[in-house]
Each structure stands twice: as C-alpha cells, then as structure tokens.
Amino acid sequence: MKKVLITGAAGFLGSHLCDRFIKEGMFVIGMDNLITGDMDNIAHLMGHEQFEFVQYDVTKFVHVSGDLDYILHFASPASPIDYLKIPIQTLKVGSLAIHHLLGLAKEKNARLLIASTSEVYGDPTVHPQTEDYWGNVNPVGPRGVYDEAKRFQEAMTMAYHRYHGVETRIVRIFNTYGPRMRMNDGRVLPAFIGQALRGEDITIFGDGSQTRSFCYVDDLVEGIYRLLMSDYVEPVNIGNPDEITIAEFAEEIIKLTGTNQKVVYKDLPVDDPKQRRPDISLAQKVLGWEPKVSRADGLRITYESFKKLPKEKLFRVEHNKFEKYIKK
Structure with missing residues (x-):
C-alpha cells in the first residue's frame, strides 16, 4: 500500500x-495544526484503517517513519481574514514548512505536490491568466503575506527539483468551492x-463588476x-474558466436560496483582484483535464451542505481585519 502525507488535512x-x-x-497520514482546520472535516475518517491523523505544526521539522511515496502540501491559511489574523504563520508555512517538506521528500525519494494559487498572478494585467504570466503583485500590501509566501514556495520547490532532483509538481488553484468550506471566512461564496x-x-465589496471563476471541489x-x-x-x-461578475x-x-435580501455595496479592499479566470489549455493538453460539474449543480450541493451546519458555525462571525485597509 502506497503512503501519502497530506498537510492541511483538516482543511x-x-x-x-x-x-x-x-x-x-493509499494509506494517508493527515497532518494539521488546526489553526484554521476543523476536525469535523475528517471526523468520518477517524478510526479508518487507511488513515492516521497527526496534530502538528509543519513549520517545524517534519519526520515520518518508514517509506513515503507522496507528499501534498496544503497547509496554509486560505482566506483574506486569516492573512491578517495570522500573517507570520502564513509566511512561515510558505517558507519554513516547504523547506522541511522538500527535505523530507529528498530523504524519502517521495514525489511532492504543492498547492499554489491564482494569487501568484496578483491583480492581473493579462486575462485570462496563463502559466507563463509572471503576475502583478504588491509584496508589501496586506495580501502580500499570502501572495509572496506562495510565490516563494514555488521558487523553493523548483530549486529543489533542479538542484537536488526531487520530483515535484505545482498546482495553481483558482477559486474553489464545495462542502466543508469554512463559513464566514471572508471568501465570497461562503460569505x-x-x-x-x-x-x-x-455584501459586495466594490461595484460588483470584478470577476471570479468558481471550480467545484471534486x-x-x-x-x-x-x-x-x-x-x-x-x-x-486548475480551475473553471466559466467567469462571472460578483x-x-x-x-x-439569491435565486438559489429563495431569499429576498438586498444587495449592499462597500468599498473595495486594497489590491483586491479585479478579474480572475484561468486559462486551462495546459491542463487540457498535459492532463486531459477539464471541469465537469456545472456551477448550478455545484452550488446546489454546496448550499444543501451549508444548510446542515450547526447554528454555532452558521452564526459565528470572524472579524475581517481587511476592513481597515479598505480605501475610503
């Protein structure tokens, strides 16, 4: 049985x-320090013969006994609210953690895949975004702690691949949604x-003309x-090129939920991307991959899962520290 280490397993x-x-x-070792992860997401796996959970901070030295075939590094805050709540940890998990995990991959002769993001493109001047676009990122803005952590992570990964011959893969993830998203984390869909x-x-930040492209988690x-x-x-x-304005x-x-709310507008936060759409030509060519789930079907499944959340999760409000960076 092959063995895989997945960091950020409770996310x-x-x-x-x-x-x-x-x-x-495969046998899965799930690792998470639970800063933003939720044990409810993996409760159904506890006691499974192919699963082991380790609560651990991967910015520290990482050791796994025995053989290891694959490593997937998904440990990182992934919402705007988290960036400012834990900015240092966000930078560490994109720098110290990837260094430790690349060292582990080298030691075990394991293949490592890192979760990068469309945020490496920043507020893009090229649309749709292709992998050869270098981006338009503000390294000292409020989003820089996330954007630059991911960009450094990519650079470190390629350095280990070129210098040490470590087998590595890099996925740039565009907006993704589905069951188990954290409610009220600042991302547009759960919000x-x-x-x-x-x-x-x-609540819409900006005039609503900015775009996103939503990919279902499966x-x-x-x-x-x-x-x-x-x-x-x-x-x-990896993302869905079906672009829509906010x-x-x-x-x-509103149509999906059958509710009758008003839409209110607030000022746009600093460095918020105006447009986001992946060019997936490369994924289609080298992976034979393209999204299959329509937004209508994916949203329906996601909405049904959200309706089942306990009230304490539905009504828990997480303060958005980004508000102090909104231009007035």
Whole structure:
C-alpha cells in the first residue's frame, strides 16, 4: 500500500484530498495544526484503517517513519481574514514548512505536490491568466503575506527539483468551492450563502463588476490527482474558466436560496483582484483535464451542505481585519 502525507488535512481541500487518496487505496497520514482546520472535516475518517491523523505544526521539522511515496502540501491559511489574523504563520508555512517538506521528500525519494494559487498572478494585467504570466503583485500590501509566501514556495520547490532532483509538481488553484468550506471566512461564496441563510443583506465589496471563476471541489481534486501522477513539473492552472461578475453571482445565490435580501455595496479592499479566470489549455493538453460539474449543480450541493451546519458555525462571525485597509 502506497503512503501519502497530506498537510492541511483538516482543511477544506485537504480533507477532500484525504478522501480521494483513501479511495485510491493509499494509506494517508493527515497532518494539521488546526489553526484554521476543523476536525469535523475528517471526523468520518477517524478510526479508518487507511488513515492516521497527526496534530502538528509543519513549520517545524517534519519526520515520518518508514517509506513515503507522496507528499501534498496544503497547509496554509486560505482566506483574506486569516492573512491578517495570522500573517507570520502564513509566511512561515510558505517558507519554513516547504523547506522541511522538500527535505523530507529528498530523504524519502517521495514525489511532492504543492498547492499554489491564482494569487501568484496578483491583480492581473493579462486575462485570462496563463502559466507563463509572471503576475502583478504588491509584496508589501496586506495580501502580500499570502501572495509572496506562495510565490516563494514555488521558487523553493523548483530549486529543489533542479538542484537536488526531487520530483515535484505545482498546482495553481483558482477559486474553489464545495462542502466543508469554512463559513464566514471572508471568501465570497461562503460569505454570500451564509448571509442568505442568516437572512442578512448580501455584501459586495466594490461595484460588483470584478470577476471570479468558481471550480467545484471534486473537479479540482481530480485535476490535482492527475497532475501528481503526471510527468509534468512546471506550474499548472486548475480551475473553471466559466467567469462571472460578483454582482451576477450574488443574484445567483439569491435565486438559489429563495431569499429576498438586498444587495449592499462597500468599498473595495486594497489590491483586491479585479478579474480572475484561468486559462486551462495546459491542463487540457498535459492532463486531459477539464471541469465537469456545472456551477448550478455545484452550488446546489454546496448550499444543501451549508444548510446542515450547526447554528454555532452558521452564526459565528470572524472579524475581517481587511476592513481597515479598505480605501475610503
């Protein structure tokens, strides 16, 4: 049985990856310090013969006994609220942690895949975004702690691949959604659905003309799995190119939930990307991958899962420290 280490295992994406690799017949070691992860996401795996959970901070030295075939590094805060709440930890998990994990991959002769992000493109001047675009990033802005951590992580990964011959893969993830997303974490989809379920007005930052492209989590996991098993070492965009404005998306959520809220507008935060859409030509060519789940179907599944959340999660408000960086 092959063995895989998944960091950030109790997070939204990490937990779905645990499910997938168990389904593929592998033994999964899930590692998470639970700063933003939630044990409820992997509660169904506790006691499974193919799963072991270790609560641990991967910015420290990482050791795994025995053989190890694959490492997937998904330990990182992934929401705007978290960036400012734990900025130093965000930078550490993109620098110290990847250094430790690359060393572990070298020691074990394991293949390592890192979760990078569309945020490496910053507020893009090229649209849609292709992998050869270097980005438009403000390294000292409030989002810089996340953007630059991911960019450094990519550079370190390629350095270990070129200098030490470590087998590495880099996935650049675009906006992804689905069950197990954390409610009220500052990302647009759980924010809108949460406001609808609580009967609150839907809040749009900016004039609503900015765009996003939403990929359902099952499609993303399939793309990640194919990339890990491929021979391709350069970064690959994985996301859904079906682009929509935030204002249009708010109307979709109102229609989906059958609610009757108003839409209110607030000023746009500093460095918030105006447009986001992946060019997935490379993924189609080298992985034979493209998204299958329509936004209508994915949103329906996600909404049904959110409706089942306990009230303490639905009504828990996480303070958005980004508000102090909003231009007035």
